[in-house]
Amino acid sequence: MKRMANFVVIGHVDHGKSTLMGRLLCDMKVVDQRSLEKLRKEAGNIGKSSFALAWVMDQTREERSRGVTVDVATNHFETERTRFTILDAPGHRDFIPNMIAGASQADFAVLVIDASTNSFESGLKGQTKEHALLVRSMGVQRIVVAVNKMDTVSWSEERFKDISLQMSTFLTTTSFQAKNITFIPLAGLTGENVTKKVTDPKAKWYTGQTLVEALDTSEIAKRDVKKPLRLTINDVFRGGITNPVSISGRIQAGSVQIGDIILAMPSNETAAIKAIEVENEPVDWAVAGQIPTLHLADIDPVHLRSGDVACDPKNPIKLIKTFTSKILAFEHVLPMSVEVFRGRLQAEGKLKKLVATLNKTSGEIMKNKPRIVKPGEVARVVVELDRELPLEPGTRVVLREGGNTIAAGLLEAN
Amino acid sequence: MRLLKSQIDQKHGSGFATFLPEEPEDMWHAYNLIQPTDLIRAKALRRVQKTSDSGSVSSERVKIDLTIAVTSTDFDIGSGQLHVAGRVAVENEYVKLGGHHTLDLELNRRFTLEKVDGWDSVALEMLKEACDTQRKAELWAVVMGEGIANICLITEHQTILRQRVEVAVPRKRRGGIDGHDKGMEKFFWTTLSTLLRQMDLSSAAASTQPEKTVPLLIASPGFVATSFLAYIKAEATRTTNKPLLALLPTILVAHSSSPHVHSLAEVLASSVITTKLSDTKYARETALMDKFNTYIRLDDGRAWYGPREVERAVEKGAVGRGGGVLLISNALFRANDVVERKRWVGLVDRVRDVEGGEVRVLSSLHESGQRLEALGNVAAILTFPLEDLDEEDDEEEEVAEAPVVEEEDMII
Numbered sequence: 001m002k003r004m005a006n007f008v009v010i011g012h013v014d015h016g017k018s019t020l021m022g023r024l025l026c027d028m029k030v031v032d033q034r035s036l037e038k039l040r041k042e043a044g045n046i047g048k049s050s051f052a053l054a055w056v057m058d059q060t061r062e063e064r065s066r067g068v069t070v071d072v073a074t075n076h077f078e079t080e081r082t083r084f085t086i087l088d089a090p091g092h093r094d095f096i097p098n099m100i101a102g103a104s105q106a107d108f109a110v111l112v113i114d115a116s117t118n119s120f121e122s123g124l125k126g127q128t129k130e131h132a133l134l135v136r137s138m139g140v141q142r143i144v145v146a147v148n149k150m151d152t153v154s155w156s157e158e159r160f161k162d163i164s165l166q167m168s169t170f171l172t173t174t175s176f177q178a179k180n181i182t183f184i185p186l187a188g189l190t191g192e193n194v195t196k197k198v199t200d201p202k203a204k205w206y207t208g209q210t211l212v213e214a215l216d217t218s219e220i221a222k223r224d225v226k227k228p229l230r231l232t233i234n235d236v237f238r239g240g241i242t243n244p245v246s247i248s249g250r251i252q253a254g255s256v257q258i259g260d261i262i263l264a265m266p267s268n269e270t271a272a273i274k275a276i277e278v279e280n281e282p283v284d285w286a287v288a289g290q291i292p293t294l295h296l297a298d299i300d301p302v303h304l305r306s307g308d309v310a311c312d313p314k315n316p317i318k319l320i321k322t323f324t325s326k327i328l329a330f331e332h333v334l335p336m337s338v339e340v341f342r343g344r345l346q347a348e349g350k351l352k353k354l355v356a357t358l359n360k361t362s363g364e365i366m367k368n369k370p371r372i373v374k375p376g377e378v379a380r381v382v383v384e385l386d387r388e389l390p391l392e393p394g395t396r397v398v399l400r401e402g403g404n405t406i407a408a409g410l411l412e413a414n
Numbered sequence: 415m416r417l418l419k420s421q422i423d424q425k426h427g428s429g430f431a432t433f434l435p436e437e438p439e440d441m442w443h444a445y446n447l448i449q450p451t452d453l454i455r456a457k458a459l460r461r462v463q464k465t466s467d468s469g470s471v472s473s474e475r476v477k478i479d480l481t482i483a484v485t486s487t488d489f490d491i492g493s494g495q496l497h498v499a500g501r502v503a504v505e506n507e508y509v510k511l512g513g514h515h516t517l518d519l520e521l522n523r524r525f526t527l528e529k530v531d532g533w534d535s536v537a538l539e540m541l542k543e544a545c546d547t548q549r550k551a552e553l554w555a556v557v558m559g560e561g562i563a564n565i566c567l568i569t570e571h572q573t574i575l576r577q578r579v580e581v582a583v584p585r586k587r588r589g590g591i592d593g594h595d596k597g598m599e600k601f602f603w604t605t606l607s608t609l610l611r612q613m614d615l616s617s618a619a620a621s622t623q624p625e626k627t628v629p630l631l632i633a634s635p636g637f638v639a640t641s642f643l644a645y646i647k648a649e650a651t652r653t654t655n656k657p658l659l660a661l662l663p664t665i666l667v668a669h670s671s672s673p674h675v676h677s678l679a680e681v682l683a684s685s686v687i688t689t690k691l692s693d694t695k696y697a698r699e700t701a702l703m704d705k706f707n708t709y710i711r712l713d714d715g716r717a718w719y720g721p722r723e724v725e726r727a728v729e730k731g732a733v734g735r736g737g738g739v740l741l742i743s744n745a746l747f748r749a750n751d752v753v754e755r756k757r758w759v760g761l762v763d764r765v766r767d768v769e770g771g772e773v774r775v776l777s778s779l780h781e782s783g784q785r786l787e788a789l790g791n792v793a794a795i796l797t798f799p800l801e802d803l804d805e806e807d808d809e810e811e812e813v814a815e816a817p818v819v820e821e822e823d824m825i826i
Contacts, residue, residue, distance in 0.1 A: 074587070094635035094671070097635075235584060235585040305580075332710070339674060352788075371710075374713070404671075
């Protein structure tokens with residue numbers, strides 16, 4: 001069987017994430033020429049012909065009329081070695097919760113950067129850095145940096161080097177390892193260096209991989225197939241007339257097969273799995289790392305919400321209200337109200353206590369009861385949630401407040 | 415709240431005051447005023463059992479004026495009801511001295527409050543505030559996101575979460591865009607009908623004060639708020655709902671970073687809203703909390719939080735003239751422990767009268783008050799930097815060697 005990988009596409013708003021993915025799908029023959037022509041025509045009708053490729057991913061009315069991605073779009077394609085699932089995340093800062101939901105399902109990340117003058121710089125101030133920090137703190141190790149829109153700077157090697165240098169300095173400080181970072185100059189709109197090598201004579205200096213090659217050679221992290229089932233529900237919907245209740249989401253650990261009984265937390269209701277789909281194809285089973293759709297029976301949809309966890313009834317996940325977590329602060333952290341994110345889950349809570357600041361690498365206590373945790377510092381804190389939620393030690397969470405990501409955390413055993 | 419009568423000795427603070435609560439918000443004031451050990455006198459309904467000479471038991475409900483010594487208070491934010499439990503302090507023909515009774519304070523029912531230890535400065539300040547008859551700002555707010563809406567009523571002193579609406583909206587997926595659109599439609603419908611039920615527009619329009627339309631604020635991340643406004647407009651014209659049409663011009667749309675109630679703080683601090691609500695207590699308090707946060711970020715020792723730290727700062731005279739501000743939550747004055755209350759009243763008096771600093775009592779029901787609550791209910795902005803107010807006995811703070819973040823993975 002082919003190996004499977006999920007990757008999330010991240011980057012600042014309008015840097016061309018959706019367009020790049022649209023191009024990738026067209027060139028991989030997932031989207032046929034006729035559908036593309038139809039989109040071109042529709043986009044041309046409202047005077048946004050350059051958005052046609054992005055519309056492959058952006059399908060809702062809102063997204064099309066405003067020209068921004070709002071929610072994560074999933075799509076699939078395969079190479080000779082690997083079957084890929086694309087998670088196209090929104091870049092706009094208001095939709096970072098959606099981006100977090102997408103990133104939590106990914107094995108690695110593609111960071112799209114606009115190479116044109118000023119765009120790169122404004123992205124650095126905007127979501128480029130925040131997104132990179134977020135995916136790293138959610139456990140993504142491997143990052144492919146797609147330096148997009150190279151055609152607008154006439155494939156300038158200097159510009160590419162400059163961006164690569166700035167970004168790799170930043171990425172290594174956020175503890176991405178140098179060997180896990182790849183830079184690729186490309187043009188999403190025209191498709192150079194996406195699936196086929198660039199032909200422009202001005203780009204003769206680049207002899208490296210194309211985007212697809214880089215993706216194909218990316219190592220994927222090990223998966224916990226043997227552990228008890230944990231699936232974070234990303235979406236609850238009506239799968240069709242025969243499947244009134246369906247859920248989808250990434251399996252973090254364990255496996256499922258048709259006929260299994262699952263337990264939904266926090267509602268504590270069981271359901272039977274009637275059918276499983278992976279990449280829109282019916283299958284008999286699914287394992288950790290995949291993002292299946294499960295068609296359920298014997299459960300009312302009111303007991304399922306996105307953000308809930310489906311788990312093994314014999315090894316259920318516990319509901320907790322307070323947890324201790326190690327955090328890496330991105331902003332100043334005080335005891336305050338925070339929003340806790342875990343995948344699609346978004347909950348209100350309070351940062352109750354700053355227990356201690358810790359040494360970054362050894363984890364030794366540096367100062368007990370700090371008054372404030374400064375950006376870049378690692379600390380141990382206690383968070384109290386407004387309601388009980390399914391969380392367990394080892395879970396990665398993101399803490400946000402007022403539209404800013406203030407810290408990323410790793411739950412510790414209580 | 416109307417102050418019907420007050421006999422409070424200016425010098426010692428002894429005496430009583432009689433109030434008539436007129437608005438639901440007045441119950442909140444009453445809750446803050448009434449302390450354990452206070453004497454409260456109000457009309458009460460009590461079931462009295464009588465045993466006649468022949469031994470038969472009859473019970474009847476009698477309306478009596480009852481004076482009780484308060485032991486505890488219970489306030490229900492949602493319905494604005496205040497229950498005061500205590501023991502009877504003045505005997506009459508139906509109840510014995512020391513019998514337990516719980517008074518339900520109601521709107522338009524007068525009650526008399528007497529403080530055994532006298533009215534302290536904080537209590538007097540609260541009394542003044544409670545009886546301020548100026549027209550108060552009021553605002554409905556809906557903080558929403560896709561599939562979630564929090565309907566709140568914001569008044570001068572409290573933010574009340576009236577209802578939370580959650581509707582499962584399917585995400586966008588290949589070939590299934592209908593599900594998302596239908597879900598949003600259902601979500602908007604549910605939110606609007608819930609909101610209208612909460613606001614009770616028809617009775618408001620029927621009342622005699624047509625000028626008193628309460629403005630509505632809609633806030634959300636992204637485009638949900640604008641879409642919801644468009645939905646309300648369409649719905650208002652479609653159903654020709656007159657009160658709703660009248661409401662339309664008062665609707666404000668703002669941007670919030672999350673669909674949760676606590677992002678109201680940032681919405682109300684934004685310039686769009688402050689111009690409309692310029693002199694609410696809320697806006698002032700939020701501004702002060704922001705100022706505090708800025709100082710603490712600078713980490714120059716001019717901002718401190720936590721009970722002990724603030725007390726030490728006051729002792730050292732750092733919260734005085736020329737910019738010293740003491741921020742204190744009114745939750746501390748509701749302490750059941752009299753000694754505890756005295757401690758905070760003393761601190762307030764000292765800052766205001768001796769040091770000459772500014773004192774702000776924040777309402778624990780507002781977002782700013784809740785931010786303060788997280789910080790231990792009390793914080794201060796100092797006039798000069800002080801270091802190590804938090805130092806305890808542990809001085810073994812090691813000097814950290816420059817962290818070597820190379821190929822080694824971080825612990826997080």
